[in-house]
Amino acid sequence: MSSAEYLQGACVWHGVEMRENQRWVKQFPPAVLAEIDAAVGRTGNTAWHDLTRENFPLPSADAFFDDVRAELENGSGMVKIRGLDVSCYDPEQLRRIWYALGRHLGTPMFQNRRGELMREIRDEGAGVGAKLYGSTVDASGKEFLSSGARTLSPGELRFHTDRCDVVGLLCVRQASEGGVSKLASSATIYNEMLRRRPDLHALLCKPIPRSRFGEEAGGQYVAYDLPVFGVRDGKLTSHFSLTYIENAQLLPGVRKLSDDEHEAIRLLLQLAQEHCFEMRFAPGDIQLLNNHVIYHGRTAFKDDASTGQDRMLMRLWLSVPDSRALPEDHAILWGDVSGGMPRGGIAQPATPHMN
Template identity: 90%
Template sequence: MSSADYLQGACVWNGVEMYANPRWVKEFPAAVLQEIDAAVDRSSDLDWTEITRDNFPLPGAAAFFDDVREELENGSGMVKIRGLDVSRYDQQQLRRIWYALGRHLGTPMFQNRRGELMREIKDEGAGVGAKLYGATVDSSGKEFLSSGARTLSPGELRFHTDRCDVVGLLCVRQASEGGVSKLASSATVYNEMLRRRPDLHALLCRPIPRSRFGEEAGGQYVSYDLPVFGVRDGKLTSHFSLTYIENAQLLPSVRRLSDAEHEALRLLLQLAQEQCFEMRFAPGDIQLLNNHVIYHGRTAFTDDATTGQDRMLMRLWLSVPNSRALPEDHAILWGDVSGGMPHGGIAQPATPCMS
């Protein structure tokens, strides 16, 4: 399959279709919820970081998790799981449950240079995100936040992907206003751009400079080149975060993007907005997204802690055992590009591998 061929399959969808056919919504079976409760009790003396599939057994959930992974890899690329009553558990119990679910679904990966395997996504307050993830200034002298820093603010997040096969979010509390998840099929964006502007599509199949700003603790290179669209064995991977592309343009050693490349990136975001749909979380909802075929964003939000409506999500980055093989040139970002192998995540200090 060449990069000029249209993509096929259930991963190609538009927002209207997802509203009409919510095949991506699943409910925890009652028996699995009972197993979760039993495992929570048995693991009460363990920290969440000590949780494994063996000490948090969910034997009746195997078929359910297989179905979830199948939808993520070969279906729509997204799943929302309902049915977990988060009000029944304290914070430590929720961490054990969420990490255990991640371990049963795949392999948790490092989310930042500090080695975090689970991250709370909430408004951390002014300056905290910049301190943790880094900030610089743009050509006009205005503060330029890293992608990680932006997730810890209440502001809007543009369509992007994370560096893992699957990103998982457990909603513990929702904001009083906003905080709506926006999802778009990158396969649909790929096809639409190929149909409307094959010249711009071709540019995104070629290397685009990115920075590692706010990500790696070290790394051999400050920047790297990677196409926005990559196809192997008929399956797409689209790694995209405009923040890292914009930051690369602030580095003197990086080539300048052409006007046509800028136009292609603008068109990608326009098409994602045209084709997306919105999903609002309720407490207890779990959202799982295949980053290879889904762009995700978020509307701005307003918290009201006095009513218990201060948005807080727990995030996991997962490498899953049924993941697709990636193009060879993606090794610079993902490490091992073989199908089904742990890859992705953020490299740690003095740790050459990403797993």
């Protein structure tokens, strides 16, 4: 029998509750929208990646962003912000706005080993994602795409977390069909698994082999062990992406999962589906998710460029100043596990490995 305790707090929720009580949906105050518009006009000669809180000032936004961060860290773990009219800005202006908003919320982190701080998420066409992020073959000889490659296709994305405290998505355009965001509380799944199958829950609190396929390259960092569930000071962190677990099973010298561990992972995905809810972006919507307590996925989508309905989101990975402390064994993935410190993201080839 597991000795784990049930998690408490606003991060424990069910999908029906989130549909009915949209405490997580916030509207940009008019004063903040006016300041965004003024700042983007003043920074026309500044590259988006050179923007800071100081050269893109939003003096009326402090209380608003404090409220957003509080909901992310101590509330439901997710926020949708409405009110930005993306039709008023050209693509470069939108990059400046989105990156500057990220700087006001936290610190943008590298999303891949090419050093990208912002990534456009859309259907890049057959083969592009595999070329950028890598592919291999599975035991049957079928192509196996990295997690990064899958995001650049129109296919379904399974429930997963990203390698940062908070992932932010700005919707610029939506697909003609599909592309629905699926969100589930990993804290609820933790509790439900503990209630239904404490034996399987205990297995996910122990190290599970992962790969860094499509992330950092080389040597001793190709594979590592990390629990799916970790708790410190009563707060959960759950890092989960089945792609990295599956790929690790293809690598020589990596421990093979037991039948019970496979069953535990299947139950996790089943519970995520049971307790999730679906949300479709509209252009201008901003979605922010605390990866420690939220699993996210996506339904497949179909574009229609002739009508301007070709799905494109701008993504930021953020380290936030009020982030939770993590268990010590999570340093292998996160680097610094103390609360409020810059962490996560992908280590860069030109710099010492941080994880």
